[in-house]
Amino acid sequence: MKDIVENRQRLSLASKLRIGLLVLKENGPLWCACLGGYYAASAVADRFFKSMDGIRRRTGIPGMNSKALNKAIWEAWDWGGGGDEWTPSDEWKASVMKCVLERHIPTGTRVLEIGPGGGRWTGALIARSASFTAVDISESCVDLCRKKFSHEPKASFIVGSGSDLQGIADSSVDALWSFDVFVHINLAEVQAYADEFHRVMTPGAIGVIHHGSVGGALGGWRSNVTHESFLKTLQDRGFEIVESVLEWQDEGTTHQAGLYKDVITVFKRRS
Ligand SMILES: C[S@@+](CC[C@H](N)C(=O)[O-])C[C@H]1O[C@@H](n2cnc3c(N)ncnc32)[C@H](O)[C@@H]1O
Numbered sequence: 001m002k003d004i005v006e007n008r009q010r011l012s013l014a015s016k017l018r019i020g021l022l023v024l025k026e027n028g029p030l031w032c033a034c035l036g037g038y039y040a041a042s043a044v045a046d047r048f049f050k051s052m053d054g055i056r057r058r059t060g061i062p063g064m065n066s067k068a069l070n071k072a073i074w075e076a077w078d079w080g081g082g083g084d085e086w087t088p089s090d091e092w093k094a095s096v097m098k099c100v101l102e103r104h105i106p107t108g109t110r111v112l113e114i115g116p117g118g119g120r121w122t123g124a125l126i127a128r129s130a131s132f133t134a135v136d137i138s139e140s141c142v143d144l145c146r147k148k149f150s151h152e153p154k155a156s157f158i159v160g161s162g163s164d165l166q167g168i169a170d171s172s173v174d175a176l177w178s179f180d181v182f183v184h185i186n187l188a189e190v191q192a193y194a195d196e197f198h199r200v201m202t203p204g205a206i207g208v209i210h211h212g213s214v215g216g217a218l219g220g221w222r223s224n225v226t227h228e229s230f231l232k233t234l235q236d237r238g239f240e241i242v243e244s245v246l247e248w249q250d251e252g253t254t255h256q257a258g259l260y261k262d263v264i265t266v267f268k269r270r271s
Pocket residue numbers: 067070071074075082083084086114115116117118119120121135136137138141160161162163178179180181184185189
């Protein structure tokens with residue numbers, strides 16, 4: 001909840017009472033009653049969130065991140081915003097393009113995107129590619145992208161199962177990109193995908209994946225993946241981690257990978 005100051009225990013009870021009286025004097029009883037209700041509801045909501053998080057960790061249930069739920073949600077999504085509903089500012093998007101996408105995805109290569117959604121990054125990826133394929137669990141995203149990029153003969157779009165890359169040939173991918181997708185995918189599916197990356201990526205191929213780092217502990221409908229489990233999944237399959245960033249600097253501005261301590265990991269299939 002936005003207004004709750006996490007470290008408010010630094011105020012003594014006497015100070016809190018004094019401040020409470022001042023708030024009452026300045027704002028009146030109705031507003032203060034609403035504030036009290038807001039604080040109480042926030043505390044209850046936080047309790048429920050912690051219980052949900054604990055149950056998910058203890059029992060291994062998928063929470064909101066199963067393949068079936070991802071498919072159902074993204075097929076029903078209104079893609080009118082093209083995915084830019086997750087773009088905090090034009091400056092941020094331009095910086096992702098410049099400092100992440102253009103820095104790591106080489107031009108003239110065979111590019112694979114996982115989860116293009118409404119095609120927020122797809123046009124830029126196609127422009128850099130010699131050939132381009134995208135795989136998405138959602139049929140409606142694939143239909144939308146097929147229409148949106150129908151003028152691009154080198155681009156093709158495939159509906160996937162959510163954990164494999166059927167239809168993508170062995171050793172046929174030089175660069176892999178996925179943004180705002182693996183944040184929602186649980187570890188079991190990430191591990192299955194990582195096996196597939198190893199199969200489809202050529203030696204020396206580069207992968208750029210945006211993913212969660214705290215196992216969903218901060219909300220944001222993030223999956224159970226942590227930074228450690230994501231890196232280990234790649235390292236166990238022999239990938240080299242090039243870098244893994246929470247934020248980066250661009251012309252004096254610090255940009256973040258995402259809202260919930262998301263990370264962008266760049267990795268390489270060893271030659
Ligand atoms: C939040 S949207 C992001 C779309 C786009 N990448 C962007 O940044 O705007 C998540 C996308 O990932 C796709 N997706 C979710 N789970 C997936 C999975 N297991 N495999 C492939 N695609 C998946 C959804 O269908 C949707 O297109």
